Amino acid sequence: xKSTRLEEKTLSEPVDRGVRLVALSxxxxxxxxxxxxxxxxTQLRDSVPDADEALHDFRVExxxxxxxxxxxxxxxxxxxxxxxxxxxxxxxxxxxxSRDATMHLHWLHKERPALSARQRVGQSWLxxxxxxxxxxxxxxxxxxAADFHSQAEKLGRGxxxxxxxxxxxxxxxxxxxxxxxxxxKQAKDLQKRLADVERFSDVRQAHRARIATKNLxxxxxxxxxxxxxxxxxxxxxxxxxxxxxxxxxxxxxxDELVAATEKSAGSRARRVSEIVLAEDDVEGEEDRxxxxxARDPGPGLLGLARLLHERGMRAFExxxxxWLNDKAADFFGRVRRFADHLAEHAAAGTEIEHKYLLKxxxxxxxxxxxxxxxxxxxxxxxxxxxxxxxxxxxxGERWFRTVKSGDGVERxxxxxxxxxxxxxxxWVLTHGRRLRKRRYSIRESDDLVWEIxxxxxxxxxxxxxxxxxxxxxxxxxxxxxDVLERExxxxxxxxxxxxxxxxxxxSPRLEGGATSSTNASSERRTY
Numbered sequence: 318x319k320s321t322r323l324e325e326k327t328l329s330e331p332v333d334r335g336v337r338l339v340a341l342s343x344x345x346x347x348x349x350x351x352x353x354x355x356x357x358x359t360q361l362r363d364s365v366p367d368a369d370e371a372l373h374d375f376r377v378e379x380x381x382x383x384x385x386x387x388x389x390x391x392x393x394x395x396x397x398x399x400x401x402x403x404x405x406x407x408x409x410x411x412x413x414x415s416r417d418a419t420m421h422l423h424w425l426h427k428e429r430p431a432l433s434a435r436q437r438v439g440q441s442w443l444x445x446x447x448x449x450x451x452x453x454x455x456x457x458x459x460x461x462a463a464d465f466h467s468q469a470e471k472l473g474r475g476x477x478x479x480x481x482x483x484x485x486x487x488x489x490x491x492x493x494x495x496x497x498x499x500x501x502k503q504a505k506d507l508q509k510r511l512a513d514v515e516r517f518s519d520v521r522q523a524h525r526a527r528i529a530t531k532n533l534x535x536x537x538x539x540x541x542x543x544x545x546x547x548x549x550x551x552x553x554x555x556x557x558x559x560x561x562x563x564x565x566x567x568x569x570x571x572d573e574l575v576a577a578t579e580k581s582a583g584s585r586a587r588r589v590s591e592i593v594l595a596e597d598d599v600e601g602e603e604d605r606x607x608x609x610x611a612r613d614p615g616p617g618l619l620g621l622a623r624l625l626h627e628r629g630m631r632a633f634e635x636x637x638x639x640w641l642n643d644k645a646a647d648f649f650g651r652v653r654r655f656a657d658h659l660a661e662h663a664a665a666g667t668e669i670e671h672k673y674l675l676k677x678x679x680x681x682x683x684x685x686x687x688x689x690x691x692x693x694x695x696x697x698x699x700x701x702x703x704x705x706x707x708x709x710x711x712x713g714e715r716w717f718r719t720v721k722s723g724d725g726v727e728r729x730x731x732x733x734x735x736x737x738x739x740x741x742x743x744w745v746l747t748h749g750r751r752l753r754k755r756r757y758s759i760r761e762s763d764d765l766v767w768e769i770x771x772x773x774x775x776x777x778x779x780x781x782x783x784x785x786x787x788x789x790x791x792x793x794x795x796x797x798x799d800v801l802e803r804e805x806x807x808x809x810x811x812x813x814x815x816x817x818x819x820x821x822x823x824s825p826r827l828e829g830g831a832t833s834s835t836n837a838s839s840e841r842r843t844y
Contacts, residue, residue, distance in 0.1 A: 323539045328493030328663040333479040335492025336389045337396075339539055340476050343385055347378035348469045351462040363456045364448070369419050371456055376412045379405060380463065381535040383661065388499050388536055396475040404468050404732050409448075411461035415454030418447045421570050432617060439617015445575055493663020495538065495657040503533045512639050515634045520568045527561035530554055537655070544658045546651055553648060560635040567629030572723045578618045604642040669789075672811060675769070675778040681796035682757040682769045686710075689755050690775075694817050695748025703814075704743050716740035750817045766790060774814075779811060 327335050354375045360368035383405050386397050426445055430799065432440055509524035513519070532556040610722070639645065650706070692705040703719040718735040755802035757769040770779045778800075793801065805811040 323541050323543060325662055326508045328491065328496065328540070328543075328659070329636060330492045332490045332495040333392055336392045336741075337476045337479060339386055339637075340382070340389075340393065341473060343378070343382040344469050344476075347375070347382050347465060350375040351465045352468075354462045355459065358455075358459050361459065362452060364419075364451065369416075372412060372416055372419075375458075375462060375465075376409065376416055379409050379412070380531065381538075383409065384532045384535045387660055388503065388532070389495075392495075393476070397472065398475075401468065401475075404464070408461040408465050408468065410466075412458045413454075414453050415458045417566075417569060418451035419452060420566055422447050422451065424566070424628075424818045425621070428621065431624060436617035436620040439614035439619075440621060441617075442614035443574075443618060443621065446577060451501065484842070491663045494653070494660050498661040500533070500536060500656045500659065501653065503529070503536050504649055504656075507533050508645070508649055511645065512779060514636070514641060516833070517564075521562060523564050523568070523633075523636075527558065527565050530558045530561060531571055532771045533652075535557060540659060543662060544655055546655055548650075550651060551657060557636070557640060560632050562634035564629055565637065567632065569627055571622070571629070574618060574622050575728055578622075579613065663757050669784045669808070671782050671784070671804065672806045673780045673793075673797070674805045674811065675780055675800045676762070676802050677800055678771050678778050678781075679769065679796050679800045681759055681794075682771075685757040685769070687755050687757045689753070691751065691753050692813065692817070693744055693751040694814050695743065695746050695750075704740055704747055706740070706744075718743075736755070744768070747817075752815075752817045759789075760794075761794060761795075764789075775816075779805070 323335075323339065330338070334830060350371070354368070354371045357365070357368040357371050361372060383402075386393055386402065390397075404589060414762045422444065425440055425447070429437060429440055456671070484694055507526065507529040510522070510529040513522040515522075515525055533552060537554070540549060542550050604628065666816075684789065688710065689708040691707060691708075692703055695702040695704070706716040706721060707715045707717070709715065714737070716735050716737050718733055718740065752775075753773040753774060757771070759767040759769065765782060765784070768781045768783075770781070784791065831839075
């Protein structure tokens with residue numbers, strides 16, 4: 318691939334945007350390949366290797382685009398019509414004859430030394446047939462490249478924009494999360510297709526496994542460099558694709574050899590009959606029959622069929638040895654880990670948090686390390702920017718600048734330590750939107766830390782736990798049992814941004830005070 322490489326930040330984009338960004342990039346790649354093929358039209362007809370390679374590249378780019386549109390069909394259905402999909406299918410089909418003939422000719426040339434002089438007659442005869450097929454197919458391939466230009470323009474226009482509900486607020490599925498799910502789905506399909514292949518003669522099953530291999534490879538390639546083991550997974554899939562491709566070529570070429578043998582047998586019988594039925598020069602009839610049989614391509618075609626079968630059996634044995642009968646379990650485990658890491662990349666910069674209202678400060682916080690925090694919020698409705706000052710136990714201080722968006726369990730959070738002078742200048746802008754609290758940290762494990770916020774400007778204690786993933790399992794600690802009021806993760810009035818802007822008088826209270834002002838506003842706030 319060329320330009321279709323994702324930046325890590327794209328994985329955190331909304332899925333509708335990310336899917337279209339990649340699709341548009343793939344369209345550009347295929348358009349570039351089509352232009353290169355068109356520029357080499359004369360060379361393609363003359364069977365110049367560079368032109369053959371250009372045809373191959375165009376075929377790959379079109380297949381990659383079709384695979385992407387298929388994998389993300391639910392998110393592209395409104396913008397990629399069945400008519401456009403059928404047009405891409407016809408374009409891909411139009412390039413097949415020339416490419417298949419080219420591959421068969423390469424194999425014929427390589428196997429010529431293994432044939433006897435008589436068998437080479439058949440090899441030369443078949444070469445002429447394939448050269449004609451390649452020539453005829455070249456015009457179809459060039460027409461397909463020209464057709465792609467118009468299709469690319471129409472596809473590109475449809476993918477430039479997408480609609481999203483106003484109420485969504487940007488909190489929908491992220492591209493990387495859905496991407497990981499698609500990878501797992503395609504891997505499962507490949508696993509199933511391989512399980513259907515049991516013997517060399519399973520032509521249809523092997524073909525479906527080959528297509529599934531390509532689909533998984535093309536799906537992973539845009540992100541292969543972002544995740545550990547991605548490049549190695551691609552190499553493994555290429556190896557499987559080569560073996561299944563060899564097997565597919567054998568099956569396709571085998572059918573063509575059968576047809577060629579029937580055609581050559583008919584030609585031979587006709588020539589011999591013409592000689593025998595000729596009325597003149599009866600004395601030379603035997604020599605002419607012998608000469609006609611010497612030019613018979615049949616023995617050569619039979620020899621090629623044997624060599625082709627041997628090639629097919631080697632390819633099948635390679636697939637069987639490494640992939641069949643559950644021998645690929647380790648590989649599919651790697652793909653699952655790859656998908657997990659991909660989802661983690663998508664969640665980078667995301668805060669996954671649960672929040673609980675406590676009746677009072679728990680006893681476990683007494684001996685826990687703590688810091689005093691002041692934080693204020695700059696004006697904003699959907700994306701909140703926060704300035705935080707942390708007073709350290711030794712009397713020092715650190716300033717942080719944070720941007721947050723979203724609500725509920727999962728939110729986007731980007732934070733960095735900032736210059737104190739800059740932070741103090743921005744702090745002025747947070748007037749009327751500030752709070753003070755003391756934060757206690759109670760570590761439960763290497764990955765899980767409970768943070769207990771005792772607010773210093775109001776009668777309120779909240780407990781938070783940040784998770785590495787939204788589906789991470791955790792249990793409430795024993796020390797929380799007698800102080801827990803309820804979970805308030807989805808209650809906006811307990812967000813720090815809400816508390817900072819609502820003011821002390823209107824904020825939620827603890828034991829002995831008023832209950833939380835759940836009716837103060839139904840507006841969702843960001844923290």
